[in-house]
Amino acid sequence: MQKDSPTGLLIVYTGDGKGKTTAALGMCVRAVGYNWNICLIQFVKGSWKYGELKGLKRLEPNVELHVIGEGFVGIIDDNKSFDEHREAAKNGLALALEKIKSGKYQLVILDELNVACSLGLVTPEELEEIVAARPSELSLVITGRGATDWLKEKADLVTEMKEIKHPYQKGILAQKGVDW
């Protein structure tokens, strides 16, 4: 960063279509091409599968991955209470703040943070604190369906991944290498 400080962007990938987390993964490839340091924090456990996790290992040591979520509240029956999910989200937020402020990274990705917000696991005030903590040279990517109007207003780049057609509609199950 000393040698080269680009203008960081606040980037939001939202919408109901596939490609949000996948685009965040693609940003890792590009950023690694510049030898940037990347911190990925996954707010919903289980959204990243074997393929992603193993593929990301090829981008080490530039990419640091943290899984902090506890599954989907009310989506996956995981026997965890809302309070446990909320606690996990709080830990994730504390970690995200630390990483964002550290100056160690050029790219921080908060995967599925929008979903955590929608579920009430992250409050609007906590989201604002995260966004406000971003140094101008850091690019911060927030993914997940249901981005708030406030976040879209605040962002530099917002793409809505809109589902036009999904394999489920053809009766095709989730596929290795594509879905997981």
Place this chain on the structure above:
Amino acid sequence: MQKDSPTGLLIVYTGDGKGKTTAALGMCVRAVGYNWNICLIQFVKGSWKYGELKGLKRLEPNVELHVIGEGFVGIIDDNKSFDEHREAAKNGLALALEKIKSGKYQLVILDELNVACSLGLVTPEELEEIVAARPSELSLVITGRGATDWLKEKADLVTEMKEIKHPYQKGILAQKGVDW
């Protein structure tokens, strides 16, 4: 593939928003996690920049990249005639057909092919030939704005990357690590 033949999908990333090629790059990360072989053919020269190209090197030897395009017709003033662009596109199509039929890859990405179609560099018949050549176990990803209705109809998965907000709107120039 002998050991493990998933159902391949025909995937289309289209729309005017950012994230289409980036999502295709992300698919490479996931596929490499399964040690798949990937062939990437770029139909519009210059759409992939230093960061992507260097980052992809980290995914070798699984990823094979071919650049066959000759710039943007009528977009970048490249002193090339339509016939020269058409010739380059034809060479790219021949290469794509060869790779798709080879059985060597589990994932083939034809980056910006939709743009080549929109510009008339690839005919509807040629696109149909490409799609028809796909073995059922191969996943084929076609990116670029302006996917034809025929292609969307034929695809298993279509995501429209919709531009909600672009940094240009805030007067921010293209940024290293994000745009290139």
